[in-house]
Each structure stands twice: as C-alpha cells, then as structure tokens.
Amino acid sequence: MKLALRKLLHNLGSLTELGAEITSTHDFEEIVRTSLHTILGTLAIPKGAIAQYSARPREARIIAAKGISGVVDERIALGRDEVERFKSRSRPVIVKAERNGFSQFIRRNDELFRRLHAHQVVPMVTRGQFVGMIFLSEKFSRADYDDDDLAIIETIARHIGIAIYNHRLLLRLKSKAEDNRRLYREMRQLYHDTVKAFGAAIDLKDSYTSGHSHRVAKYAEAIARQMGMTGAELEHIAVAAYLHDIGKIVVERAIINNPRPLTEREYRELNRHVTTGYEILSHIRQPWKEIAYLTKCHHERVDGKGYPQGLVGEEIPVGSKIVTLADSFDAMMTDRPYRARLPLDQALADLRHQAGKQFDPEVVTAFCRLLLEEIRGFARQRTLLTMIGLSFDRETVVKMLDSIITEFDQADAQA
Numbered sequence: 001m002k003l004a005l006r007k008l009l010h011n012l013g014s015l016t017e018l019g020a021e022i023t024s025t026h027d028f029e030e031i032v033r034t035s036l037h038t039i040l041g042t043l044a045i046p047k048g049a050i051a052q053y054s055a056r057p058r059e060a061r062i063i064a065a066k067g068i069s070g071v072v073d074e075r076i077a078l079g080r081d082e083v084e085r086f087k088s089r090s091r092p093v094i095v096k097a098e099r100n101g102f103s104q105f106i107r108r109n110d111e112l113f114r115r116l117h118a119h120q121v122v123p124m125v126t127r128g129q130f131v132g133m134i135f136l137s138e139k140f141s142r143a144d145y146d147d148d149d150l151a152i153i154e155t156i157a158r159h160i161g162i163a164i165y166n167h168r169l170l171l172r173l174k175s176k177a178e179d180n181r182r183l184y185r186e187m188r189q190l191y192h193d194t195v196k197a198f199g200a201a202i203d204l205k206d207s208y209t210s211g212h213s214h215r216v217a218k219y220a221e222a223i224a225r226q227m228g229m230t231g232a233e234l235e236h237i238a239v240a241a242y243l244h245d246i247g248k249i250v251v252e253r254a255i256i257n258n259p260r261p262l263t264e265r266e267y268r269e270l271n272r273h274v275t276t277g278y279e280i281l282s283h284i285r286q287p288w289k290e291i292a293y294l295t296k297c298h299h300e301r302v303d304g305k306g307y308p309q310g311l312v313g314e315e316i317p318v319g320s321k322i323v324t325l326a327d328s329f330d331a332m333m334t335d336r337p338y339r340a341r342l343p344l345d346q347a348l349a350d351l352r353h354q355a356g357k358q359f360d361p362e363v364v365t366a367f368c369r370l371l372l373e374e375i376r377g378f379a380r381q382r383t384l385l386t387m388i389g390l391s392f393d394r395e396t397v398v399k400m401l402d403s404i405i406t407e408f409d410q411a412d413a414q415a
C-alpha cells in the first residue's frame with residue numbers, strides 16, 4: 001500500500017489536472033486520458049479503458065484505452081434497468097464473480113470484455129447521473145484488488161465522472177448557444193424580409209416609382225453610415241426609409257398615380273400618409289416606436305414649412321432628415337409622368353439650393369462627400385453610383401460636389 005500511495009503522490013502532478021476547468025473537447029480528452037494513466041500507473045494495472053455513457057441512445061462509448069488497441073469508439077448497449085443498477089452501485093462489478101447482478105450484461109458483451117481484459121467494471125455516478133464506466137484488467141501482480149486500491153480507484157473515478165459531466169454540460173451549452181444564434185439569425189432575416197415586403201407593397205401602389213422604397217433605404221443607410229451611425233441606430237434609419245411611405249397604403253390609388261397637379265383636397269389626402277403611417281407603425285412594439293416617429297417626420301423641413309408638425313431644424317430627428325433627402329433625391333433621379341429624371345448636376349444644384357430650407361445642410365454635405373468618395377474610387381462600395389448610374393459628366397459633378405462641401409464646411413466652421 002505504501003508503494004501505491006507513493007505512486008499516487010508521484011502522480012499528483014497529473015491528478016491536479018483533473019480539477020482543471022474544461023473549456024474544450026481537447027481539455028476533456030486530455031483529462032480522461034491522464035486520469036486513466038494515473039489509475040493504471042498508481043496501481044500497476046496493465047490494461048484499462050474508460051467509457052462515456054449517453055442516454056440517447058442508451059449506450060456507453062469507449063473514449064480512452066491503454067494497453068488495448070482497437071477498442072476506442074466501441075459501443076456497449078445498456079438496458080434501462082442496468083443503468084439504474086449501475087447508478088445505485090457503490091462498488092466495482094467483478095466480471096468473473098458468480099453473483100455480481102450483471103451476468104446478463106457481461107454475457108452480452110462477452111467478446112468485447114475479453115478484448116478489454118476486463119477484470120472489473122467501475123461505474124461512475126455524478127450528481128445522481130450515471131456518466132460512464134471504467135474497465136480495469138487484473139493487476140500486473142495478479143493480486144486481488146484490496147480496499148485501499150478500491151478507495152484510490154473510487155477517488156479518481158469520481159474525478160473522471162465530474163469531467164464527463166462537465167463536458168456534457170459544456171456541449172449542451174454550446175449547442176444551446178448555437179441554437180439561439182440560429183434562431184436569432186432567422187428572426188432577423190424574417191424581420192428584414194417583412195420590412196422589404198412592406199416596402200415592395202407600398203411601391204406597387206405607385207406605378208411610377210417601382211423600387212423607390214428599396215432605393216430610399218439604400219440611400220439613407222449609406223448617408224447614415226457616412227455620418228458615423230452604426231448598429232441599431234443605422235438599422236432603424238434603414239427600416240424607417242423602407243417604410244417611410246407605408247401610410248400610402250390607405251391613400252386612394254387614383255391620387256397617388258395622378259399625372260396632373262393635385263388639387264388641394266388631393267394634397268391633403270396624400271399628406272395624410274405620414275400620420276397614417278405613424279399610426280400603423282406605432283402600434284407595433286419596440287424598436288418600432290422610434291421607427292414610427294422617424295417615418296412621421298420625413299416630410300418635415302428644417303425651415304419649418306413641412307408637415308405634419310411644422311418642426312424646425314434640430315426638432316426633426318436626424319434619421320428623418322436623412323430619409324427626406326434620400327426620398328427627394330430618388331424622386332429627382334426617377335422619371336415621372338409629368339417630367340423626366342433630372343440630370344445629376346441639376347439634382348445636386350437642387351440639393352444645394354434646398355439646403356437650410358427643405359434639407360439639413362449637414363445631411364446634404366454627408367451625401368455629397370460620400371458621392372465624391374465613390375466617384376473618386378475611395379469608397380468601399382459604390383452604393384450611390386449603382387443607383388444613380390454613370391451617365392453624367394464626371395468633371396462637372398466633381399467640381400460641384402467639391403464646391404458644395406467647401407461651402408457648407410465653411411458655413412459650419414463659422415457657425
């Protein structure tokens with residue numbers, strides 16, 4: 001016994017690893033292997049193996065072996081009652097013993113037990129759960145296992161049991177986390193698809209502006225990003241841009257598609273779309289409240305002459321100001337029944353002229369800066385150019401953009 005104890009102390013270095021935290025399958029396999037070697041080395045046992053139990057299907061799989069080849073991954077089926085009996089068993093099962101209560105189990109696995117040279121089977125139970133078993137051959141000396149040997153085996157078996165238990169927990173957590181991530185991805189996808197579907201539904205109502213909501217969203221997102229917005233804020237603006245005209249769903253199609261100038265009554269009816277849109281969206285839970293308000297303000301003007309509230313300057317959320325510009329710019333760049341699309345330089349002149357009136361100069365500047373970066377090839381993507389097309393005089397446009405940016409930058413510096 002003294003020798004065994006000395007060996008155990010000698011192996012303490014590797015034993016301390018048994019208590020180590022398991023953060024990966026590699027850790028786990030390492031711990032199981034070390035533990036098996038520790039038992040065998042300490043008690044001078046030539047052959048042994050460790051099997052891990054799983055309830056579905058009810059079987060133990062050999063995960064480590066020493067002194068025996070070709071047994072790793074062998075599976076041992078277990079009956080429900082056998083699992084229960086192992087669970088309540090405090091001592092090892094001696095394979096050759098006449099009455100060990102497991103004669104059927106041993107007979108069924110006779111061939112494998114022979115290959116394992118199994119002399120005894122040590123069940124491992126952790127927190128009331130059967131987690132696996134250790135197979136041990138006879139000792140080198142062929143002497144019987146005494147009580148001290150069994151105490152050492154029991155101690156190490158408890159450690160291995162905890163390792164298996166923890167590893168199982170880790171795998172379960174990992175798969176839960178993966179499930180959650182997948183679910184989250186699916187939900188986001190669904191959310192985005194729904195928003196896009198709404199946008200497409202709005203556009204369908206207006207026969208002249210096919211794809212308008214989609215483009216406004218792309219413009220708005222690009223401008224917001226240029227202005228340094230990220231994360232939820234950026235996403236809210238893009239969604240608000242997609243849905244900015246959702247209130248048009250209740251406006252008569254004849255008014256929306258009217259090629260003539262609208263009468264006052266028709267204007268009132270059309271302008272209702274911002275409050276109607278707000279009502280539709282504000283009934284939906286967060287984060288829609290904020291998005292609803294962003295859409296409500298997309299016809300406000302910084303000079304206070306917009307609708308529905310006549311807000312001035314800073315009273316208008318910056319997200320709405322971005323949508324306003326994106327909306328108007330796309331309208332300028334699209335053919336309408338009463339006029340053809342504007343040339344780019346003319347649209348830019350309009351933006352410049354309306355800066356401080358309809359548009360926030362800061363948003364106009366950000367837009368111009370991004371467009372300039374795209375034209376000069378400095379931007380990561382060509383979001384604006386893809387939508388605008390390339391049929392413009394590069395030199396004229398670059399000059400214009402430069403001059404707009406300089407003008408507003410100076411105004412900004414003076415302010």
Ligand SMILES: [Fe+2]
Pocket residue numbers: 244245273298299
């Ligand atoms: Fe609108």
